Amino acid sequence: MLDVLIAGAGPVGLWLAAELRLHGVEVAVVERRAAPDGRSRAVGMQAGTLDTFATRGLAQRFIERGTPVPTGHFGAATTRLDFSTVGAVHPFMLALGQSVTEQLLEEHAVAVGAQVLRGQEVVSLTQSPDAVEVVIRAGGTHRTVRARWVVGCDGTRSAVRQAAGIDFPGQDTTLTGWLADIELDDPLTAPLAATGPAGSFLAAPIGDGVHRLAGLSTATMHRGTGEPLTLEEVREQTRTLLGRDLGIRNPRWLSRYGNATRQAARYRAGRVLVAGDAAHMFFPAGGQGMNLGIQDATNLGWKLAATLQDRAPDGLLDSYDTERRPAARAVIDNTRAQLALFAAASPEQIALREVWSAALAEPQTNRQWARRIAGFDDPVSADTTPGAHPLNGTRLAGLALDAADAPTAHPLMHHGRPLLLDLGGTRTPCLADGVEQRAVTVNTEAAHAIWRDVTAVLIRPDARIAWAGTDTDPQRRAADCLTALRTLCR
Ligand SMILES: Cc1cc2nc3c(=O)[nH]c(=O)nc-3n(C[C@H](O)[C@H](O)[C@H](O)COP(=O)(O)OP(=O)(O)OC[C@H]3O[C@@H](n4cnc5c(N)ncnc54)[C@H](O)[C@@H]3O)c2cc1C
Known part of the structure; x- marks a missing residue:
């Protein structure tokens, strides 16, 4: 019997498979399509995803294939979000087509031992107390596969x-935007955004001489997603929204997309879990869906592996739902707010967009929203332990180290186990099975101020901080650290 069967070889299923393999879990991914889809819905990989890939030593292979973009937008506001402030290892958004992302993730998943089986569609499943039986259709025949757990990334x-x-x-779709992956007579060197009473328009180079043009026009936003989009309409829309047509030619993909917004009522039912778009859908504003799904998989991988291998404390697997549902809810809210700004048509709505642009010029507000969009500020459950450090529960960011092999903690996390870093010059006597421990000094010039009083930090496999301590007494520190550790592993 398989340990885990994953349905869907999109970015989320492939990444989850690789994360499970880090812990030796037997995993197969079944994918309905016989061959990868050459089109790319996502063209933006956020800094939060690159940071996650950096914890496994993989970020560089994505960066080599894409184009770093230092700023982003929120609802096409004229003040852009500055990603250099978010505390990321790679502080930019990477323009990279989803088809390349999937190709690189599949290569990685297969290299670490996952099976990826194409032309195989999950059609039904039934659960028993110990296993899930999954019916798979392949080439006109059906077969049944038994797995201890099933994850829908489909x-x-x-x-x-x-x-x-x-x-x-x-809710179902009420408004649509359009996109064109297309060549331009005068290629752009940087992203372009325009807003006005007729709607909003975005354009960005996405590699290989192709540009992604995306628009939401108040005149056409009620057309259905199934209504064909023509090159002539794209030309006309571009002229209306931008004032010129950019010399568009040779379209690769023309499509409309909608604002249907839904979220799974729970992310787990017995031995079945859902992640990525199977768990949430929303208007693609700000380049967040794939990134959110990859964070679902990063959160789930180590928890499911620990559950399978009898290492998980009570409630660990259920914390996948309690942590990731609010994260998606927050993204849903911000995409709805962005859609309101994209679709602004009345003088009041246009004034709101201008007020919002002015608010983003304030550095704290800009940083807050840059962190949100980059994937660093998921809502976290507050740590109510008396004296709890404000870093507890947050994503690892802004920690610079004085170590030749590790300028940040990310290279110390390739194994996917919890990492205890001693930062205060004395070792925490807290060694436990399955925990990596390392003494390093903080580079106080480069680290964010919040790190300066921290003497030890316990980092989860998904680079979230389980506990940060400021005690200079190693024994007291060890006791606090062990309490935190018990929430991660037995
Ligand atoms: C226009 C547009 C632009 C976007 N831009 C961005 C962006 O810039 N950045 C960003 O982060 N996100 C973006 N997104 C969202 C992003 O594309 C999705 O969130 C992402 O693809 C979700 O990945 P996934 O692996 O969960 O699902 P999918 O990518 O949908 O993959 C699911 C896979 O499951 C397979 N499958 C389906 N049913 C079955 C079955 N029964 N059995 C087996 N296999 C099955 C499918 O064939 C597919 O390969 C955009 C979306 C749209 C529409």
Whole structure:
């Protein structure tokens, strides 16, 4: 019997497979499509995803294939978000087509031992107390596979989610935007945004001489997603929204997309879990869906592996739902707010967009939203322990180290185990099985101020901080650290 069967070889399923393999879990990914889809929905990889890939030593292979973009937008506001402030290892958004992302993730997943089986569609499943039986259709025949756990990473229409009886409440599409992946007579060197009473327009180079043009026009935003988009309409829309047509030619992909917004009522039903678009869908504003899904997988991988291997404390696997549902809810809210700004048409709505642009010029506000969009500020459950450090529960960011092999903690996390860093010059006598420990000094010039009083930090495999301590007494520190450690592993 397989340990884990994953439905869907999109970015989320492939990344989850690789994360499970870090812990030796036997995993297979079944994918309905016989061959990868050459089109790319996502063209933006956020700094938060690059940071995650850096914890496994993989960020560079993505960066080599993409183009760093130092700023981003929120609702096409004229003041851009400055990603250099977010405390990331790679403080930019990477323009990179989803098809390349998937190719690199598949190569990695296969290299670490995951099976990726194409032309195989999950059609139904049934659960028993110890296993899940999954019916898979391949080339006109059906077979049954048994797995201890199943994860649906099979997109918004997830067959796994439906078969597990997980509701997907929300709203259908009411507005549509359009996109064109296209060549331009005068290629852009940087992203372009324009807003006005007719709607909003974005354009950015996405590699290989192709540009992503995306617009939301108040005149056409009620057209259905199924209504064909022509080159002539893109030309006309570009002229209307931008004032010139950019010399568009040779379209690769023309499409409309909608604002259907839904979220799974729960992310787990017995031995079945959902992640990525199978768990949430929303208007693609700000380049967040794939990034959010990759964080779902990063959160789930080590927890599911620990559960399978009898290392998990009570409640660890359920914390996947309690941590990741609020994260998606926050992204849903910000995409709705962005859509309101994209679609601003009345003088009042246009004034709101201008007020918002002015607010983003304030550095603290800009940093807060740059961190949100980059994936660093998921809402966290507050640590109510008396004296708890404000870093507890947050994502690792802004920690610079004085170590030749590790300018940040990320290179020390390739193994995917919890990492205890001693930063205060004395070792915490806290060694436990399965925990890596390292003494390093903080580079106080480069580290964010919040790190300066920290004497030890316990970092989860998904680079979230389980506990940060300021005690200079090693014994007291060890006791606090062990309490935190018990929430991660037995
Ligand atoms: C226009 C547009 C632009 C976007 N831009 C961005 C962006 O810039 N940045 C960003 O982060 N996100 C963006 N997104 C969102 C992003 O594309 C998705 O969030 C992302 O693809 C989700 O990944 P996933 O692996 O969860 O699902 P998917 O990518 O949908 O993959 C699911 C896979 O499951 C397979 N499958 C489906 N059913 C079955 C079955 N029954 N059995 C087996 N396999 C099955 C499918 O064939 C597919 O390969 C955009 C979306 C759109 C529409």
